[in-house]
Amino acid sequence: MPTITLTTxxxxxxxxxxxGFVDAIAGGGGLISLPAYMLAGLPPHxxxxxxxxxxxxxxxxxxxxxxxxxxxxxxxxxxxxxxxMIGSAAGARLALLVDADVFKIIMLVIIPFTAYYVLKTxxxxxxxxxxxxxxxxxxxxxxxxxxxMYDGFYGPGTxxxxxxxxxxxARFSLGNANGTAKAINLTTNLTSLAxxxxxxxxxxxxxxxxxxxxxxxxYIGVSxxxxxxxxxxxxxxxxxxxxxxxxxITELV
Numbered sequence: 429m430p431t432i433t434l435t436t437x438x439x440x441x442x443x444x445x446x447x448g449f450v451d452a453i454a455g456g457g458g459l460i461s462l463p464a465y466m467l468a469g470l471p472p473h474x475x476x477x478x479x480x481x482x483x484x485x486x487x488x489x490x491x492x493x494x495x496x497x498x499x500x501x502x503x504x505x506x507x508x509x510x511x512x513m514i515g516s517a518a519g520a521r522l523a524l525l526v527d528a529d530v531f532k533i534i535m536l537v538i539i540p541f542t543a544y545y546v547l548k549t550x551x552x553x554x555x556x557x558x559x560x561x562x563x564x565x566x567x568x569x570x571x572x573x574x575x576x577m578y579d580g581f582y583g584p585g586t587x588x589x590x591x592x593x594x595x596x597x598a599r600f601s602l603g604n605a606n607g608t609a610k611a612i613n614l615t616t617n618l619t620s621l622a623x624x625x626x627x628x629x630x631x632x633x634x635x636x637x638x639x640x641x642x643x644x645x646x647y648i649g650v651s652x653x654x655x656x657x658x659x660x661x662x663x664x665x666x667x668x669x670x671x672x673x674x675x676x677i678t679e680l681v
Contacts (some may be wrong), residue, residue: 430471430474438470439467439468440464440468444486444642446460446461446645447645448645449645450645450649451490454587454665454668455586456587457587462475462584473629478630478638479511481630482642485639485642487527488614488643488648489643491610493606493646494610494650495607496608497606500610503561504565504568504600504608505607507565507569511569512573514576515578516616519576519580521580523580532582543669543670557599564600567597578614584672586616594609
């Protein structure tokens, strides 16, 4: 178990708060919170595991608030959660067969196109011609399966990609897309957290304290999202995609 000092908390907690705030609005908070644990000196497995605890606590709050405000369409969200879990398991198996650097190079091509789409889209919450209920659920499940596979294989930015696919492909409203993404992320976080706890990889004291900061960040982030809507999402998505792009380049160099 790594040594934890006051400095560890001072590094981790503010960044987990910021990660929770960003995650509640546009996804991708893990691009901020996970490096915080590594910056504080935790070995990679302990950093990933402890981040699952703090991010899971924060996502629980944002999921509850999105659900309470009616922004989680449960008839669509529940099958999406199931498909995301299946995709995540398949992605983890794929990770054992394909070199991760190959996938990172693919992402270097995908991210600029994603950023272009975000820049080009004037309003993520614009009303589109509705799909039939069956088509909506089918498309949402396909999106959840695909991003679930990505999450199992690699993972960073999962929430952001979910929101983008659910709004553009499944034609969810921005609020419903964000709420569904939170329900999916909560399920996958808690599932992986259970595995890490059983294997003794979670620094529980640090995870619980940082989780309180994550809860505060998510709580404020949901309120900010409800006030600002798509105006808040676009710039934060671009920041998340830029951080992700930089992260991949530094890992490949």
